[in-house]
Amino acid sequence: MSMENQQPMVSIIVPAYNGRKTLAECLTAVRSSDYANYEIILVNDCSTDDTPEIARQYGAMIIDLEGGPYGPGYARNRGVEAASGEIVLFVDADVVIKPDTVTRVAGTFVDKPEISAMFGSYDDDPDSGDFSSQFKNLFHHFVHQQGHEQAVTFWSGCGAILRQAFIESGGFDAERYPHPSIEDIELGYRLTAAGHQIVVNKDVQVKHLKRWTIRGMVKADIFDRAIPWTQLILREKNLPNDLNLGLSQRASALLLLVLVVHLVWTAFFHNILILVPLAALFFVMVSYWNNSENAPPLSRISTRAEKIMYLSMAMIAGLSIYLDRPLMLFPVGVLFVGTLMGKRFGMFNRYFRGLLFLAMIIGTVGVFSILVVNFNIWFLIPILGLVATIVALNIRFYAFFIRKRGFLFAFAVIPFHLLYYLYSIVTFALVTGVHTWNTSVLKK
Numbered sequence: 001m002s003m004e005n006q007q008p009m010v011s012i013i014v015p016a017y018n019g020r021k022t023l024a025e026c027l028t029a030v031r032s033s034d035y036a037n038y039e040i041i042l043v044n045d046c047s048t049d050d051t052p053e054i055a056r057q058y059g060a061m062i063i064d065l066e067g068g069p070y071g072p073g074y075a076r077n078r079g080v081e082a083a084s085g086e087i088v089l090f091v092d093a094d095v096v097i098k099p100d101t102v103t104r105v106a107g108t109f110v111d112k113p114e115i116s117a118m119f120g121s122y123d124d125d126p127d128s129g130d131f132s133s134q135f136k137n138l139f140h141h142f143v144h145q146q147g148h149e150q151a152v153t154f155w156s157g158c159g160a161i162l163r164q165a166f167i168e169s170g171g172f173d174a175e176r177y178p179h180p181s182i183e184d185i186e187l188g189y190r191l192t193a194a195g196h197q198i199v200v201n202k203d204v205q206v207k208h209l210k211r212w213t214i215r216g217m218v219k220a221d222i223f224d225r226a227i228p229w230t231q232l233i234l235r236e237k238n239l240p241n242d243l244n245l246g247l248s249q250r251a252s253a254l255l256l257l258v259l260v261v262h263l264v265w266t267a268f269f270h271n272i273l274i275l276v277p278l279a280a281l282f283f284v285m286v287s288y289w290n291n292s293e294n295a296p297p298l299s300r301i302s303t304r305a306e307k308i309m310y311l312s313m314a315m316i317a318g319l320s321i322y323l324d325r326p327l328m329l330f331p332v333g334v335l336f337v338g339t340l341m342g343k344r345f346g347m348f349n350r351y352f353r354g355l356l357f358l359a360m361i362i363g364t365v366g367v368f369s370i371l372v373v374n375f376n377i378w379f380l381i382p383i384l385g386l387v388a389t390i391v392a393l394n395i396r397f398y399a400f401f402i403r404k405r406g407f408l409f410a411f412a413v414i415p416f417h418l419l420y421y422l423y424s425i426v427t428f429a430l431v432t433g434v435h436t437w438n439t440s441v442l443k444k
Contacts, residue, residue, distance in 0.1 A: 335363025
């Protein structure tokens with residue numbers, strides 16, 4: 001790219017499949033850019049809604065794919081083929097850029113002529129107010145903001161690359177990744193291996209419009225991230241010490257594995273079975289915690305989630321009687337009343353909604369407190385020690401959530417964070433085991 005051209009042409013490529021809910025907001029933000037020299041290319045990945053009609057209203061060049069959908073990697077590749085800019089900027093259809101985003105992106109390449117690619121992060125103000133979405137998007141923001149400036153991966157949510165470098169690298173591996181996955185991370189590996197430099201510009205922050213559920217979050221983390229990323233690490237024999245693969249994250253995952261082994265090993269000697277329905281209850285309840293003032297905590301709860309909550313409460317009540325812990329029935333009753341009224345009457349004023357949700361929290365904490373009091377001290381010490389060590393290893397992570405959302409929110413994050421580590425380390429171990437087995441079989 002010529003350094004004399006201080007405003008290089010930027011081709012903004014937006015892949016979209018049934019993007020009706022967010023595309024208008026995405027393209028409105030692009031059109032509000034304070035950067036003048038750009039074009040918008042909307043790649044319609046065989047949408048069945050009015051995605052192309054929406055894009056036309058914003059003057060975007062539209063590339064209609066047929067016979068798919070093929071996935072965002074393939075769609076972006078087709079977009080680059082039609083691009084005329086020196087820089088191609090990938091923006092997801094559920095992302096809202098800021099007025100100065102394109103200016104910052106182009107400026108990064110002008111100020112750092114040695115780089116071939118750059119990317120930013122989600123901002124610290126996610127669009128959706130529910131707990132799962134806040135946790136997931138703020139988690140992403142924290143990881144990218146704490147990462148090294150010199151990156152070895154790429155991110156296509158809001159990431160840019162020199163068009164020539166993209167073409168020479170072969171683009172996204174759409175054949176290996178036909179669905180949203182780690183196609184951007186894999187591209188970053190190839191770029192780095194070929195000698196290209198990638199940087200994270202932490203001033204480039206965009207808003208994510210996606211609403212996450214616990215089920216969707218876990219599914220995406222395991223099947224779209226953990227499994228293919230582990231396969232990539234094993235194939236490339238490269239485990240980078242950056243982003244969410246740093247040394248403290250690896251140590252935290254191993255410590256959590258020790259904690260799980262401890263719980264399983266002692267399950268036959270202590271009354272910890274109540275922890276299972278209590279954990280299920282916690283995750284479902286907190287997933288409907290919403291920061292928006294006008295959002296009832298439970299009025300929109302799904303029938304399946306409601307059944308899980310009541311089944312969990314019934315199991316806790318039954319186990320408390322079986323284990324001769326009748327005192328536990330009182331907080332279970334408080335929890336039941338709060339949940340029932342929250343579902344039926346949660347549309348009333350926000351003070352009443354807050355009171356009902358507080359009753360649910362008190363009931364859950366009450367059950368857990370009574371359970372802990374009845375545990376053997378020598379059973380609790382290793383658990384508390386391991387959890388405290390994991391929190392200490394991630395102290396900046398939790399301090400970040402305290403600053404952004406308060407102490408109570410940060411406290412509720414702990415089980416979600418531990419769950420993330422648990423399925424990440426289990427997935428890594430299983431995939432590595434299968435890979436090792438297959439490799440040994442092939443050698444014979």
